[in-house]
Amino acid sequence: MLRERSTSVLGAIVWFGIALLASVASAQQSACGTKYAVASGHPAATAAGLNVLRSGGNVVDAAIAASLALGVAEPYGSGLGGKLILLYRDGASGEITSLVALCTAPAGLDSNAFANLHHARRQVGYLAVGVPGLLAGLDEAHRRWGSTPWRELVEPAAELAATGVELNDVMQGMFAAKASSLRQDAEASSIYLRNDQAPPVGSRLVNADLADSLRLIAREGSEAFYQGPIAERIVAAAQAAGSPLQLSDFAAYEPQVAEPLVVDFHGYRVATCPPPLNGGTTVAAALAALDRYPVGQDDAGKPAEAAYADRLGRVLQCVYPRVHESIGDVPEAFASARDLSSPQAAQEIAQLAAALDPRSPYPEAQAADVEAEADALPAASTTHLVVVDAAGNMVSLTQSLSLHFGAAVVPPETGILLNDSLSNFSTHDPAAINSAAGGKRARSTIAPVIVTQDGKPFLALGIPGGQRIPTTTLQLLSRVLERGQPLDKAFAASRYHLQRPLNAKQPPNVVDYEDDAEPAWVAAMEQHGWRMKPRKRNGHYFGGGNAAQYLPNGQLLGVADPRRTNFAAAE
Numbered sequence: 304m305l306r307e308r309s310t311s312v313l314g315a316i317v318w319f320g321i322a323l324l325a326s327v328a329s330a331q332q333s334a335c336g337t338k339y340a341v342a343s344g345h346p347a348a349t350a351a352g353l354n355v356l357r358s359g360g361n362v363v364d365a366a367i368a369a370s371l372a373l374g375v376a377e378p379y380g381s382g383l384g385g386k387l388i389l390l391y392r393d394g395a396s397g398e399i400t401s402l403v404a405l406c407t408a409p410a411g412l413d414s415n416a417f418a419n420l421h422h423a424r425r426q427v428g429y430l431a432v433g434v435p436g437l438l439a440g441l442d443e444a445h446r447r448w449g450s451t452p453w454r455e456l457v458e459p460a461a462e463l464a465a466t467g468v469e470l471n472d473v474m475q476g477m478f479a480a481k482a483s484s485l486r487q488d489a490e491a492s493s494i495y496l497r498n499d500q501a502p503p504v505g506s507r508l509v510n511a512d513l514a515d516s517l518r519l520i521a522r523e524g525s526e527a528f529y530q531g532p533i534a535e536r537i538v539a540a541a542q543a544a545g546s547p548l549q550l551s552d553f554a555a556y557e558p559q560v561a562e563p564l565v566v567d568f569h570g571y572r573v574a575t576c577p578p579p580l581n582g583g584t585t586v587a588a589a590l591a592a593l594d595r596y597p598v599g600q601d602d603a604g605k606p607a608e609a610a611y612a613d614r615l616g617r618v619l620q621c622v623y624p625r626v627h628e629s630i631g632d633v634p635e636a637f638a639s640a641r642d643l644s645s646p647q648a649a650q651e652i653a654q655l656a657a658a659l660d661p662r663s664p665y666p667e668a669q670a671a672d673v674e675a676e677a678d679a680l681p682a683a684s685t686t687h688l689v690v691v692d693a694a695g696n697m698v699s700l701t702q703s704l705s706l707h708f709g710a711a712v713v714p715p716e717t718g719i720l721l722n723d724s725l726s727n728f729s730t731h732d733p734a735a736i737n738s739a740a741g742g743k744r745a746r747s748t749i750a751p752v753i754v755t756q757d758g759k760p761f762l763a764l765g766i767p768g769g770q771r772i773p774t775t776t777l778q779l780l781s782r783v784l785e786r787g788q789p790l791d792k793a794f795a796a797s798r799y800h801l802q803r804p805l806n807a808k809q810p811p812n813v814v815d816y817e818d819d820a821e822p823a824w825v826a827a828m829e830q831h832g833w834r835m836k837p838r839k840r841n842g843h844y845f846g847g848g849n850a851a852q853y854l855p856n857g858q859l860l861g862v863a864d865p866r867r868t869n870f871a872a873a874e
Contacts, residue, residue: 333791333862335854336873340861342849343369343688344767345376346870347468349863351459352690353872360451362690363391366698367441367449369688371460373702374437375513376468377868378495379477380686380767381702383516383528384432384709384721387440388576388702390563390753391448392760394695399565399574399753400447404440404558405744406433406705406724411547412741418730425730427484429544431710431723433745435528437702440558442525447560454521461517464718467509473868475504476843481708490713491720513718529553533717540714547741561637563753566591566644569785571761575752578636581626582750584643585619585773588626590780591649592618597657607786609827612814615777616801616833617656620664620811623803625652631736632744661812661832685749685767691760691851691859699751699763748772754784760853762790766864768846771815774800775845783852790852790862797821798845810834817845841866 334340339362341352352369356362366389374382381387387404417425424430445453470478478485478501485491486499494510495502502508519527527533534553541548563574564587573590575583596614622643629639642648685703703722704710710723727745729735737746750772754762762783766775775798782793799816802809814833816825817840825835838844847867852860863869 331863331870331872332794332865333860334871334873335858335860337693337858338874339365339690339692340851340859340871340873341365341369341688341690342851342861342863342869342871344373344380344686344847344849345868347376347463348372348688349870349872351463352688353874354459355451355456356690356692357874358451360456361449362692362696362698363444363448364451364456365690366688366700367445368456368459369690370437370441370700370702371457371517372463373686373688375460375463375510377474377686378508378510378720379474379481379704379707381437381704382720383438384435384719385437385702385704386435386722386724386747387437387700388580388747388749388751389440389444389698389700390574390576390751390763391444392695392697392753392755393448394692394697394760397695397755397758399563401561401563401576402440402444402558403561403576403580404436404443405579405747406436406722407552407556408433408725408728408739408741408743408745409547409549409552410555410741411549412739413547414733414739414741417725417728417739418733426706426723426726427487427711429541429546429548429710429712429721431725432541432546432548432712432721433724434548434552434556435722436556436558438520438525438528439556443558443560453524457517457521461514461521464510464514464517467507470502470504470506470508471868472504475501477707478502480843481711484711485708488712490715491708491711494713494718495708510718512716516717516719529556533719536717537714537719537721540712544712564640564644566594568594568780570756571784572755573752573780574754575750578630578640579632579744579746580749581630581746582748582773584630584640585622585626585748586750586752586776587640587644588622588648588652589615589618589773589777591644591646592622592652592656593777593781595646595649595653597653609824609831611781612799612824612828613661613831613833614656615774615781616661616812616814617659618652619774619801620659620661621652621656627803629736631746633736636736664811685769685772685846687751687765687767687849689763689765689849689851689861691763691853693859695760697753697760697763697851699753699765701749701751701765701767703747703749703767750776752776752780754780762850762852764848764850766846766848768844770803771798771800771845775848779848779850790850790860794848794850794862794864797840800845815844
């Protein structure tokens with residue numbers, strides 16, 4: 304069998320070894336090249352994508368290889384058992400396409416019974432699992448835009464699972480945070496724990512069952528996952544635990560391909576993903592309003608970043624409730640999303656935001672009840688990758704299991720961690736737009752973006768981090784597009800996040816911020832009327848994104864967030 308492997312696959316294995324050594328020491332935060340750039344959440348995934356490009360593959364091929372490798376190298380963040388959302392820009396036509404492959408609730412889901420479950424059972428275990436969409440999304444992307452044989456894109460991830468990934472200190476912290484959940488499942492515990500504890504730094508994590516699953520997918524395609532033995536194993540394990548998942552749910556799964564949401568912001572055109580992603584709608588609506596915000600004398604003499612953060616907070620106080628009420632997996636959500644980011648709505652939001660008091664905004668700015676348990680948790684596990692080339696072809700791709708390690712269950716003989724995407728449904732009100740129902744997809748805060756200027760490629764960017772995704776994305780876009788800040792400095796800068804009230808008792812003006820922020824900025828924000836709450840600077844809460852930018856000198860710049868194990872490469 305070794306002779307049948309292509310030289311490109313063997314090259315990937317060599318690169319994996321180099322990348323894994325790098326992952327133990329440090330992350331590479333930026334890289335420049337003239338042909339292509341790749342940035343992802345782990346050196347091994349970046350290496351997989353880079354090797355595909357070196358071997359003549361295109362940006363979609365590279366993204367597929369990197370995506371599958373991420374599922375092995377960052378098992379807490381994404382994988383075959385999760386979801387995927389991507390934007391693709393075709394360099395020849397300039398057309399940008401959105402591909403959304405969210406997890407789907409089983410058709411037989413009893414929404415009342417689900418709502419009455421203890422909240423922990425809606426987050427951990429098979430009752431939280433939806434039909435995974437990631438592989439169907441990758442297969443659809445490959446069918447539409449790929450050029451390299453499917454098998455060559457999958458085999459490197461299989462090799463990585465078979466040889467193992469070395470655990471560094473950042474990764475070890477992720478494992479430790481969910482050890483108690485992983486202990487509840489024998490398969491997950493046997494793969495990801497050592498004596499019921501998180502493995503020590505330097506441990507090599509081998510997942511032989513996942514390697515076998517990936518090799519089967521390499522040979523037989525996505526049918527092995529959705530209509531073959533992998534689906535059978537997942538459904539058998541789920542049903543044994545009381546889940547309504549059926550083989551027919553897997554066979555019926557299809558990703559969604561649609562036009563992106565597009566808004567103009569300071570001379571740039573920003574594209575992001577449409578509903579049921581509330582993250583993309585939040586970003587689009589906020590950018591449109593910020594572009595029309597009446598900047599007045601109130602900002603004079605105040606730190607520039609505080610003035611901007613105040614504007615962003617006010618706009619989000621207006622955008623949050625509008626998105627909350629109108630965006631979900633319903634047909635009318637697409638029209639609602641475009642209405643929210645229209646010039647008329649943007650002007651209305653900007654004027655309302657400028658006039659309100661952050662301490663007591665209009666009543667609708669406070670939610671009536673908890674939307675979903677996942678919203679109240681401090682972290683959500685997601686990862687992002689970007690691939691761009693000199694011809695203007697771009698991929699901005701986010702993938703996730705929802706919470707860290709998803710539902711923390713692995714069906715026997717698969718090695719596949721499954722999502723807990725059903726925890727993203729609303730359970731307090733059966734009439735809510737995001738309420739749970741069979742065949743429905745819970746909304747998500749994921750918001751990958753692609754930015755162009757005068758029709759030319761400029762930036763691909765994305766962030767993990769649950770509820771922090773839209774706010775961090777908005778900060779990065781403002782720093783780069785509005786204020787001309789270098790991309791690497793924008794990523795290194797301190798971050799903040801306006802909490803969205805989950806019930807009427809919570810204050811509407813709480814801003815989380817990284818604890819390395821300037822004291823003068825914190826003081827200025829407090830003077831604006833915001834309640835400031837420090838958070839440790841790490842990738843667990845604020846996430847660790849990646850981006851690639853087209854520079855004026857013709858070079859391509861890949862930038863990886865320093866908060867996680869991210870790695871950028873370019874040639």
